[in-house]
Structure formats: C-alpha cells, structure tokens
Amino acid sequence: MRDVAVLGVGQTKFGELWDRSFREIGIEAGLQALVDAKLASENLGGLFLGNMASGGLLEQEHIAPLILDYAGLAGRHLPAVRIEGGGASGGLALHQGFLAVASGLYDYVVVGGAEKLTDVPDSTASQIVSSTADHEWEVVFGATLPSLWALVARRHMHLYGTTREQLAHVAVQAHEMGSKNPNAHFRNRVTVEQVLGAAPVAEPLGVFDCAPLSDGAAAVVLGPLEGARRHTDTPIQIRASEVACDTMALHHRRDVTANDATVAAARAAFSRARRSPKDVGVAEVHDGYSISALLAVEDLGFSEKGRAGPDFASGQFALGGRVSVNPSGGLKAQGRPFGAVGVAQVVELVRQLRGDAKERQAPATDLALAHDLGGTGATAVVHLLARAG
Amino acid sequence: MSIARFWRETPRRYNLGGSKCATCGTVSFPPRVVCPTCTHHRQSIGKMAPFQLSGEGEVESFTVVHEAAEGFEMQVPYVLALVRTPEGPVLTGQIVDVEPGEVAIGLPVRATFRKLREEGKAGVIHYGYKFSPRTEDDPAPPRGRTAPVPREAPAPERAKA
Amino acid sequence: MEAGIVSYGAYVPRYRITPSEIGRVWGSDGATVGQGLNVERKSVPAPDEDTITISTEALRTALVRGAIDPQQIGAMYVGSESHPYAVKPTATVVAQAVGATPNLTAADFEFACKAGTAAIQTCLGLVGSGMIRYGVAIGTDTSQGAPGDALEYSASAGGAAFVIGRDRVICRVHATRSYTTDTPDFWRREGQRYPSHGGRFTGEPAYFRHVTECARGMMEAVGASPSDYRHVVFHQPNGKFPQRVGKQLGFTEAQMRYGLVTPRIGNTYSAAALLGLANVLDHAGAGERILMVGYGSGAGSDAFDLETTDALVDFDRNHGRAVQWYLDHGVEIPYAVYAKFRGKIHLAEG
Secondary structure: OOOEEEEEEEEOOOEOOOOOOHHHHHHHHHHHHHHHOOOOHHHEEEEEEEOOOHHHHHOOOOHHHHHHHHHHHHHHOOOEEEEOEOEOHHHHHHHHHHHHHHOOOOOEEEEEEEEOOOOOOHHHHHHHHHOOOOOOOOHHHOOOHHHHHHHHHHHHHHHHOOOHHHHHHHHHHHHHHHOOOOOOOOOOOOOHHHHHHOOEEEEOEEHHHEOOOOEEEEEEEEEEOOOHHHOOOOOEEEEEEEEEEOOOOHHHOOOOOOOHHHHHHHHHHHHHHOOOHHHOOEEEOOOOEHHHHHHHHHHOOOOOOOOHHHHHHOOOOOOOOOOEEOOOOHHHHOOOOHHHHHHHHHHHHHHHHHOOOHHHOOOOOOOEEEEEEEOOOOEEEEEEEEEOO | OOHHHHHOOHHHHHHOEEEEEOOOOOEEOOOOOOOOOOOOHHHHOOOEEEEEOOOEEEEEEEEEEOOOOOOOHHHOOEEEEEEEOOOOOEEEEEEOOOOHHHOOOOOEEEEEEEEEEEOOOOOOEEEEEEEEEOOOOOOOOOHHHOOOOOOOOOOOOOOOO | OOOEEEEEEEEOOOEEEOHHHHHHHHOOOHHHHHHHHOOOOEEEOOOOOOHHHHHHHHHHHHHHHOOOOHHHEEEEEEEOOOOOOOOOOHHHHHHHHOOOOOOOEEEEEOEOEOHHHHHHHHHHHHHHOOOOOEEEEEEEEEOOOOOOOHHHHOEOEEEEEEEEEOOOOOEEEEEEEEEEEEEOOEEOOOOOOOOEEOHHHHHHHHHHHHHHHHHHHHHHHHOOOHHHOOEEEEOOOOOHHHHHHHHHHOOOHHHHOOOOOHHHHOEOHHHHHHHHHHHHHHHOOOOOEEEEEEEEOEEEEEEEEEEEOOHHHHOOOOOOOOHHHHHHOOEEOOHHHHHHHOOOOOOOOO
C-alpha cells in the first residue's frame, strides 16, 4: 500500500439548484477539482461517483459513465463506477478511490459525489430518503428516517437527560457556520427559541433538527503522496480510510443510542493512523439530524457517552472549541445532497488544513476527521486527514 | 410495492413468526437463516427453528410523527415506537388507540391487527401488526395465546453453504 | 342438534360520535334524532380498521377463550355488507391471520344485516353433519350512511365471532328457523358508495313483519312462549325497533336488558344481533334460555332457540374484552375527524 493524498477539490453551491441539471453539477465539481489539482486529463485513471438514488430521483441509473461522458472524457474509455451506501455514498466512494490509488493499480482518480433531490416532489424525495432504513420492517410499519432518529433522540434523552435545548444548539451552531459559507444551503442564523418553536417533524425533533433536502456535488482528485507536490503546495494526506457496518434496522442495534459502526470505523482509523480522538482539531460529522451529531461526537470519542448534549450547548464543538465540528455548517446548514455529503466533508477539511477556509477557518491543527453515515447508522465511514509533512 | 413482495411476508406480518437458534436460544424477528449472536455463527446455519412471538411488549422509545410515512397521512399525528418483546427482539411499530400524550417509555403494549397501507384506491390492502396499550382496566389476553403458530409457519431455508 | 356455540369474541373500534355532533353539521337537532332512535352514540373505526381487522380481533379473542386450535377450524364464513374488497374474500385474510389456513373452506356472506346469523346456520349444518370439527361464523360491519342521511346517525362498526362445535358447548342451539321474502327496504347497488333505503317502508313491511313472523314461528315450532326465555336478542338497527318488536311479541324490558347494545355503540349491522348475544353470554349463568332473532334487509330473519350450558360457568370469559367494556369505553371525536376517518373528505389524487 502506498500513501494517498488529496491533490485538488471542487464543490458546487448546495441548495435548491432549480436551473441546473444533475449532469451539470456533477461535471462542475469534478472539473473544479481537476483544475485545482493541475491534473492533465490524460493522467486520469478513473472516476468513482458516490450517489444514493439517481434511479428514484432522476429515473436515471448508470450515471458514472454519463458524468464521465459530459466531462468530455468518454473518448478515453476510462473506468467509471457508481457507489451507493445511502447517506454514506460519498464517503464510500472516497474509500474506493483511496483503495484504488493505495493499491497502485490507479495513479490519479476523481472521486465525486452528487445528488439532485429537487427534481421530484418533496414527498417522493422523503420516501427515497426513508428507503435507506429497512423498508420491509421499519418503513412499511410507518417509519420515516427522521422518525427513526427521533426514537434515538427520545431514548438518549431518557437515558442521559439530554434536553431539547441541547439538541437545538446543534442547529444554532450549524446555521452560524452556514452564514460564513458561500456554498451553504442555509446562510441565516437561528436562535435556540426559533429551533424549539419550529413545527414538529417527529417529536422530539422539529424542522430545525433535520437537515434539508439539497442539490449539490463535490469532488476531489486523489493521487499518490509521492510526487503530490507537482500538483499542489499543500498536499493533504489521507491517513486512514475506514468503513464499518451494522444492522440495517435501528431496532436490531445493540444500543440505539450509539452507532457501533461509527465506533468501529473510528477505532480502526485511529489505530491505523496511530492517533487518538484527542489529536483531532477539526471534524466534519454526520448531522443529518441534531441527535445524529450528538451520537457522532460520542461515538468518535470527542465526548463521553451521554455528555454530547451539554458539550454542544457549552460550545465545546464551536469553531475554536475543543474540536471545531462542522465548520462548513454541516449537513444541517451547508446542505444535504446525499451522495455528495461525504465528499464535501473532505473538501471542507482540505480547505481547513490548507488554511483556506477564510471566515470559518478553525485553529491550525494537524489532524482532521470526516464522518459519513448511512440510514440510521448501518454504514459509517471515517477518514483521517493531515497535511503532508 | 409488488403484491408478492408483501404477500410472502404475511406469516411474519400477520402472526409474528420469527426464528430461534437451536444452538444459543436467541430469538430473531423477522426470522433469520443464520444466528447473529452465536459465537461460531456458521454453526447455526440450518439450526434456526420457527418461533412465534407472543405479541406482548414494552415501549423502549417512541416518537409522535407529524410528517407521515407514505400511506399513514390520515393518521397524523401518530405514535411510532420501538417495542421490546419479552422474547428478546425489538420491533418497530405504530401504537394505536392511544393519545400521543399517554405514551411513555415502559408502557406495556400488545400486538393488534391493522391495515398497514393500501396500494391506491383500486389496489391490494396490506395488513399487519401494530401495537395498542395494555391498560389495567383492559382485561385483554396475552396475545401469545390468541395467535397460535400456523401450521405452515415459515421454516427458514437452509443456506446453501 | 348437538352442534352449538363453543366460544365467542367481540370487538368494537375505539372512537365514538354522538347524534348531536352529527346534527350540528347538518343543521338538525341531532340530540332529538338520537333520542328518537334511542342511540346515544355510535362507534367509528380508525382509518386503519376495516371488517378484516375487526373480524381478526374478535376471532383471536374467541380462540383464546375456547382454547381452540385454529388448525381444527374447518370452515370460516364472514358475514358483512362492508367487505373491504368487492372481489377477494375477507375470510381468507382472517383465516390466515389466526393461523387457520390452509385446510379449511372459507367464504364471505352478504345478506344486509343478517349475514352473520346466516353464517352461524351454515356452520351448524357443517358441524352437525360431522363434516367439520369447528366452524367460525363472524358478523361484522363498518357501515356507512350517506352524509346527512338518517342512517348516518346510527351506522357504526363492530364485529362478533362465534365458534361452532360439538365439544365443550357453552350454548346449545335447540333450533333455528328463518323467514325470507323479497322485500326491497334497503339496498346498495354495485359501485354505489352509500346504501339507499325505502324510508318508512323499512319499518312495518320489512323489519317488524319479518322479525315478528320469524320469532312467532320459532316459538310455535318449539312450543315455547316469551316467558320461557330468560333473554331475548333482536336485530337492532337502532335502540327503538327492538324495544317495540319485543313489546309486540310479549317480552319484558328485563329479558331485553343484555341483548340491546345499539344505544351505546350504534347499529353495527351484521354484528348487531351477535354483539347483543355476546353481551348476554358475558352475563349469563348456566341453563338460561335465549331467543335471538336477526334481520337482514331484502329481507329475512333468522331465529335461534338457545340455552346456555354448565360449560359456560367454567368458560374463560375474562380473556379479552367483554362487550360491556366496549359499551363503557370509547373516545368521542368531532364530525370533521369522523369524516376524515371514514373517507368522506375528497383528497387530492397522488
């Protein structure tokens, strides 16, 4: 295995991109990344594309060659592969790209993530999102993805005394960061009172506890660390890329208030990088729901079990806190174009490690973590990133 | 949803037919062909026997759903819960015949038979389990005695190893 | 006849609406209408309930009470005029849901409000002849009156399941007898959403004539008079008709006490007389004689000369909800919620 670096990044605006098609946003992010990496396309080895549900959302399967084609690369006959893992599709694609380069079989690859959720009615999009839970034994019985996370939230509140106010701080912090991110879906600030007063979706979760349905795409160029400086002054090394899975249905979990897949992926990642959660200065974690952010920081080792609520409320995860969590605004404010999320997390962390994050720049750190999650936690992906020495 | 896809699950959805591992005794619902908890999990293949849940349980967590799943729009706001059964498995299901404010963690419930959804006005109607509260003034029976094991209880297929 | 009732169970949905609430919407004095009908409130099924779910709940209770192996059920007949499907049996779903499939015969019956009693007669024949060990007869409805129609004040939902067998009979059937004519007092044409009726024509020539003739014929056949019965149960489209027909036949209020349940839950159609009988069995001791007379529009009456046995004393009536529980409980809903539950609101198409 050889060391792998991120050489270039690209990302579209996230949000309601009414005038832009799926192929347009996919290409935009990919070409930005290629330009950023100063990579001649003849050196490109292939494309790994994270996408959750193009069939249901666009009536279009087989999208990897489609994006390659409209990127003007069909004539090169490169391999292009779509990767699906619910909300973790982007993180999984990145893992595949990492394996491809690390193995030595490929030199340079583009890892993209793209999703277009506004081309169908919200009700259809919500159904598709819910299909990342167990359709036969959860959804058929009346579950939606937010309602399953609400079950997690209620149990977390019951066991650990977590409050609605503490959960609200996740959204308040996310919107604060979104206001500093020109690519964010939501750029408005919100208050705890606004979050608590919002319409309920699945109690105890309200509208502001749930990330939006967004369009968007993100891409990175990966290549061998050796020689990376030919492409960038600040190569960012992928120190670990780990995937772990758990039961499909929430009701089969050992403990519904923990994502064991996250725990396993994080443990493997820290072990491979020979680092610990304490070394992480900045992180992008899955906050599809306010409660998912609480589980993430606990399962990743940033908070003691059950303490994430008070930790969020006391600003431990704000920009410049113990760990700067979700400086992009996270899924909550930057937006949630499912397949793009895991890639966009790494785009943000690369900007953070390069020192390019402007208003939302976290204090300098030598370790960053990306955490992507599918469904209620059946798939978790953890990446550790660091500036190459 | 296709007719066959729902139809083949009716022994589970109508009668809570699960499976029990002959090696370690773990009960699974829905039934499994291999035991998820056996230390040497391969040894459980072919030893999973049909086992029926009693339908009793207790609310482990719950939510009041305002943005409904498809087919549940007429019941908003409805209560969805994780129900822990005395046999072990936890099930996701709706709690019916209850006001949302009456549900709490620990509430004893029992399985009831309800419509789950309809395939439009002209399509097939799907039925299955939901749960209703078991209150003190309600002499409802333990459901285990009311839903005996059907003779054709599903035997999990032997895995082709 | 050695075949008799070996078990029974009842089910009534949770929701209730009052005549005054219905009248409020249609500009009528609903309270007075309710008093005239002797209906205080009527049951309303939840949006996820229909005659299949109601039948299943009632039958599951019956199977527990009688400790009956569902695999020994040889026939299942569900009588209703509100089967969820026009084509596809209610009975097959119920049979599957109680674990009675596949070795049984099953069918749905329709004879307005007496399809359930007709199902009992059919089971008595099959069990009595030795063709089957247990037969299940269910009477159930989630009946609808057209919005604003007089029927809307009473049409309700419920179900009762009776298991017919020969061993451990809790209630003997001494005799059964029917009276049938072509009398178009109430009907629903194929494809029509709500039933139609002949107004006052549903009274004398229909309900009263058939119930009276059938009851008299029954008593004459067995050589009994009203005073020989401890209980009497009539079909009860409202609370008034059965009281009046009982009086005409010479029965007292006391004899009708347990058999009349409609005032508290409304007209459950195919379940009406059967829920009355279930309530009688909930309260009866051994050796009590019962006359039950069902009625179905179109028209016909089925009469049953019944007598409880010593086995009823040991019978596990405490399992499952007694009919009285349903009469005492229920959650009242406003008309708007009722209209939503019953699909009376026109919704946007997908």
